[in-house]
Amino acid sequence: MKSRTQREQELLNSGLVDSIKELFQNTNANIPEKYYLLIADYIDSIGQLDFEGGLYLDPINVARMLPNLLNTISEENLGGIHGKTDGNKITMNSTLDYETNKLYFFHEITHALQTRYVNNQEECSFYNGKTGMFLTEGATQYTAEILYHLSNETNLQYREQPNTVRGHAEHTPYSPLSEYQLNGSILMLLSGSLGVPINQLLALGFRKDGRQLKRNV
Numbered sequence: 415m416k417s418r419t420q421r422e423q424e425l426l427n428s429g430l431v432d433s434i435k436e437l438f439q440n441t442n443a444n445i446p447e448k449y450y451l452l453i454a455d456y457i458d459s460i461g462q463l464d465f466e467g468g469l470y471l472d473p474i475n476v477a478r479m480l481p482n483l484l485n486t487i488s489e490e491n492l493g494g495i496h497g498k499t500d501g502n503k504i505t506m507n508s509t510l511d512y513e514t515n516k517l518y519f520f521h522e523i524t525h526a527l528q529t530r531y532v533n534n535q536e537e538c539s540f541y542n543g544k545t546g547m548f549l550t551e552g553a554t555q556y557t558a559e560i561l562y563h564l565s566n567e568t569n570l571q572y573r574e575q576p577n578t579v580r581g582h583a584e585h586t587p588y589s590p591l592s593e594y595q596l597n598g599s600i601l602m603l604l605s606g607s608l609g610v611p612i613n614q615l616l617a618l619g620f621r622k623d624g625r626q627l628k629r630n631v
């Protein structure tokens with residue numbers, strides 16, 4: 415596993431952290447240094463996925479979207495919640511250790527990139543303001559974990575995960591995720607039954623026309 419220091423040094427030396435800051439330069443964004451590094455980490459991890467086998471995303475395009483979608487990142491004690499995204503503001507739980515914070519920041523930044531408001535209604539490719547929240551969380555966590563493990567040079571480990579579905583001890587999801595294991599398993603099922611690779615399904619979440627494209631598959 416790559417250490418935090420190693421990874422941060424790599425991102426600083428590549429100039430990516432400075433490039434990310436430049437994108438936010440003319441905005442009144444309120445983003446602590448630690449999170450500029452984590453944003454750079456997320457973008458660089460997208461770039462490490464090769465296009466075809468990966469998320470079909472151009473990391474530069476994703477980075478350019480950010481200043482319009484993200485304005486404030488802060489930390490406070492959120493009790494049992496890891497993090498939350500409200501409009502262009504991400505709040506992370508101040509009590510998390512570095513690695514947990516990193517994984518769930520990747521989760522929240524994925525929400526920030528994928529969720530938009532259409533007629534005052536929250537919408538993304540898996541969610542229309544009323545339905546689909548279940549798939550949204552599975553897809554968001556999958557995306558976050560793929561990128562987190564790439565960044566740390568560790569592997570997603572598929573495993574049986576008993577007692578992870580609240581109230582249903584008889585269900586044992588087989589999943590690589592740390593959370594939302596059942597949501598992730600349903601997404602895998604969807605991917606298998608539609609014959610669409612999981613990465614391609616996840617990529618739809620980043621596209622404005624993702625709902626339409628998903629309908630067409």
Ligand SMILES: [Zn+2]
Nearest residue numbers: 521525551554
């Ligand atoms: Zn979420």
